[in-house]
Amino acid sequence: MKKTKPQSGRPQILKRVSRIVIKKSLGKRRQSTRKLSRRLSIRGNPISHMTIQRHLAQRLDARPYRRPKWAKITQKIKENRLKFARDHENWSFEDWNNVFWSDESPFELFHPPNRQNDRVWAIGSQNIEPIFRLNSQRNYGLGNDVTQSAVRTPHCTPKQTVNGAYYRNEILKKTCLDAIAREAKKGSVIERSMLENMSEFLFMQDGALVHTANVTQQWRSEKFPPFWKKGEWPVNFPDLNPIENHWGIIYERLDEMAQVTTIQALIANLKTAWMTIHRTYFETW
Structure with a gap:
């Protein structure tokens, strides 16, 4: 051997x-x-x-990863998504351009930055600026609508929660109707008409309770009938809404700004961040 x-x-x-x-x-x-x-x-x-x-x-060329957080997709949700896709599989580019996209997102006064993108090289942890947070954090909402041509003036909601009455009276009546009524063909994205032909627009909103309330649905049917009614837009289906990408951009803009301590300053930063989006992103649509 x-x-x-x-x-x-x-x-x-x-x-x-x-x-x-x-x-x-x-x-x-x-x-x-x-x-x-x-x-x-x-x-x-x-x-x-x-x-x-x-x-x-x-x-083994392995790395440690945090487990991703995904929404639980039930069989019913899958069926609704498939139905929505089949109902709109023949839509043209022009058809999607006529959609009046709408959404809302919460923002914190002391929003912590993304720790994966906020690394700091330093000699000792004592030389790193800390992230301050309130013991009782409050959220404030930002709502907006976009089309392929323009955006409406953003609406900041200084409330923890928004009920149906506030949504109809403060958001739909005061900002959405004003945006729909715009007729200018030129100007900035917050001045010109939301679509070339507003008679063909289709209003989109997700399945939030304030959107699907019977009173809200009735109000919308009277003021601007073309909209996706309750149940037509599948739940947990943010991928198709282009505003979802805008929220991520706004968070990046806020991280670049100086941290603020008042709701008034936060609202000012949110509006500034929103209006800077079109300069690098919106005009390329």
């Missing part, structure tokens, strides 16, 4: 069985390097969690 020649260098600390156990842990929950270290120690291969971490990164 041929003998194995002695090899130079330090022998591998991780045994073959341990390497298999580590590889099988990929993609599984609750498999931290410390837990793997304890498991392998019990099996007779005592190894530090740092060695396991280096093996995962260098040998």
Whole structure:
């Protein structure tokens, strides 16, 4: 029997069985390097969690990730999405251009930035500016409508919650109707007509309770009949609404601005952030 020649260098600390156990842990929950270290120690291969971490990164090219948060999609939601897609599969580009998109989003007075995009290189943690938050954080809403031609003036809601009466009286009557009535063919995106032919517009809103309330549906039927009624827009279906992309841009703009401490300053920043979107994004539609 041929003998194995002695090899130079330090022998591998991780045994073959341990390497298999580590590889099988990929993609599984609750498999931290410390837990793997304890498991392998019990099996007779005592190894530090740092060695396991280096093996995962260098040998297996793995990285630690946070589990993504996805909305739970039920069978009913899937069926509604499929029905919506089939009902509109023959729509042309011009048909979608006639949609009057609408949405609202909450914003915090002390909004924490995205920690993945807010890294700071420093010598010692004491040299890093902290993120301040209130013990009792409050949300404030921003609502808007967009079309392929223009946007309406943003409406900031200094309230924790919005009921049906506030939505109809303060948002629909005061801002939406004014935007629909605009007739100018030129000017800024908050001055010109929302569509070239407003007689063909279709008002879109999601399934929020203030949108689908019977009183609100009746009011909308009388003031501007062309709209997607209750149940037509599938729930948990933000992907198709272009305003969802705008909210992400606004958050980035707010992160670039100086932190404010009053609701009035936050509203001013929100309006400024919203109106700067069209300069780099909106005009390219």
